[in-house]
Every structure is written in C-alpha cells, then in structure tokens.
Amino acid sequence: MAEVPVNFRVRDKAGAKTQRADARLRADDARGGTRHRIAHRTVRASFWRAATAAVWVADREHTRVAAINEGTGEMKYFLSNATTASVTRVLAVAFRRCTVEHWFRLGKQEAGLMGYEGRNYTGLIRHLTPSLIVLGFVATRTERLRGGETGADGGTGVPGAEPAVPSGVPPSARRARGTAHQRRDPVPPEAQHPGRQVPQETAA
Structure with a gap:
C-alpha cells in the first residue's frame, strides 16, 4: 500500500x-x-x-x-x-500510512539518522533497522547508568552510604575562638581624638 x-x-x-x-x-x-x-x-x-x-x-x-x-x-x-x-x-490502511511514516521519522531522529529520504519500503526498513539498534543500545546504557555511574567511577554514584557529616564545632574550639576575640584591646579613651567641644559658657 x-x-x-x-x-x-x-x-x-x-x-x-x-x-x-x-x-x-x-x-x-x-x-x-x-x-x-x-x-x-x-x-x-x-x-x-x-x-x-x-x-x-x-x-x-x-x-x-x-x-x-x-x-x-x-x-x-x-x-x-x-x-x-x-x-x-484499503482506504483505512492507506490513511494510516502517514502515521506509520511519522513514527519512522521519530525513530530515526532519536538515533540521529535523519539523512535518509525515500519511499521504498524495503529501503526504509533497512535504514531504520540500524537506527533502532543504535537507539536500543543508547537506551540500555542509559538504564544502566540511571541511579549511578559505572564501576570505574564507583565514588561518584548516587546510591550507597554517604560519608559521615561532621558534627558541630567542638566546645573547646568555640571557647578558643571567643578568647581570641577577647584579646583584641579596644582603643583606649585617651588615644581617641577628642572632638571639637563648645565651651559651656558659649553654649549657654
């Protein structure tokens, strides 16, 4: 048809x-x-x-x-x-052919083989078969990698036990940090530059 x-x-x-x-x-x-x-x-x-x-x-x-x-x-x-x-x-099959050809195009597009153009059914099947084989290989590899990497990259996979997260900062470290902050001497009052002051009698 x-x-x-x-x-x-x-x-x-x-x-x-x-x-x-x-x-x-x-x-x-x-x-x-x-x-x-x-x-x-x-x-x-x-x-x-x-x-x-x-x-x-x-x-x-x-x-x-x-x-x-x-x-x-x-x-x-x-x-x-x-x-x-x-x-x-015959007409029912004839008007379904365009739908079938559309799915052929989608299969070729997924496999990256869009260069073939022809109306011969045998040639279309011969061209589509390797396209679907490539697509099946890619789909199989994707399914294997879904959720984790291959054995060569065992440390980068998603599943598996995660390394322990360190707890909070130890109290001793917090105290040491507090002590370090306290060692800062504030600027002594006498070292501060006195601002311009208005005499009391003038202000009065």
Missing part, C-alpha cells in the same frame, strides 16, 4: 502501454464512487468518495484507488497489491 503521485504510470493489463494515474482513474470517477468514512483521532472524521481499477505495475496486478475528499475536493491516488481486500480496508 502506498500513495502515489498523479504522474505515476500504470498499465491496464500486462504488456499494455503505460498511462498516468489520473488518466486511468479521473476525479469524476472518484466522485461517482462509493462513500467511505475515515476516522481520525485528533480531528473530525472525513468522508471520501473512491473508485478502483485493476492495473499492472512491474508485471504484477495491483488495485488502483482514486479518492476525493467530499469537503475539500482533495484528490489522492493509492496503489495496493492486496487485490482481494475491500475498498474500505
């Missing part, structure tokens, strides 16, 4: 001449097709009209689906190799 562009070329039968998707199934064909309700989690359900046709791609039979949104007029083309599946099921 894949969404394909309008210029994607298909055949009416094996060995026939190729033609564009919008030439094989037009918007008018989709408007006259069956009505389907597509449920969404975050927004209201949408309603699509869809028409199907049997086509050949790479000498294999596929189902070509042309769908048009009743509300917006948006046109989409899908190609499925599940030729015996119902149109309702």
Whole structure:
C-alpha cells in the first residue's frame, strides 16, 4: 500500500502501454464512487468518495484507488497489491500510512539518522533497522547508568552510604575562638581624638 503521485504510470493489463494515474482513474470517477468514512483521532472524521481499477505495475496486478475528499475536493491516488481486500480496508490502511511514516521519522531522529529520504519500503526498513539498534543500545546504557555511574567511577554514584557529616564545632574550639576575640584591646579613651567641644559658657 502506498500513495502515489498523479504522474505515476500504470498499465491496464500486462504488456499494455503505460498511462498516468489520473488518466486511468479521473476525479469524476472518484466522485461517482462509493462513500467511505475515515476516522481520525485528533480531528473530525472525513468522508471520501473512491473508485478502483485493476492495473499492472512491474508485471504484477495491483488495485488502483482514486479518492476525493467530499469537503475539500482533495484528490489522492493509492496503489495496493492486496487485490482481494475491500475498498474500505484499503482506504483505512492507506490513511494510516502517514502515521506509520511519522513514527519512522521519530525513530530515526532519536538515533540521529535523519539523512535518509525515500519511499521504498524495503529501503526504509533497512535504514531504520540500524537506527533502532543504535537507539536500543543508547537506551540500555542509559538504564544502566540511571541511579549511578559505572564501576570505574564507583565514588561518584548516587546510591550507597554517604560519608559521615561532621558534627558541630567542638566546645573547646568555640571557647578558643571567643578568647581570641577577647584579646583584641579596644582603643583606649585617651588615644581617641577628642572632638571639637563648645565651651559651656558659649553654649549657654
């Protein structure tokens, strides 16, 4: 199952001449097709009209689906190799593909491998597999280090007995400190510079 562009070329039968998707199934064909309700989690359900046709791609039979949104007029083309599946099921899978691709992007982003761009499912899986392996390795190491360091850094881990905190300053040290403070001699009164005083008779 894949969404394909309008210029994607298909055949009416094996060995026939190729033609564009919008030439094989037009918007008018989709408007006259069956009505389907597509449920969404975050927004209201949408309603699509869809028409199907049997086509050949790479000498294999596929189902070509042309769908048009009743509300917006948006046109989409899908190609499925599940030729015996119902149109309702094909559309349900088709509109879930974008969600799956989003999770692929998140997995690649977490592993730091965002350079791959392609629509081939096999290539996507081959690229995503090492990405998830790297992500799993990082997650495992993170889980081991959660709550403590490795054995080489045994003294820096969070768990374990903490060193004893010294109690308050001993009384003898407090007394010694008090004695040291008392040894400071205050400035004797006679050494202080007398301020300018006004004679009593003048003040009177």
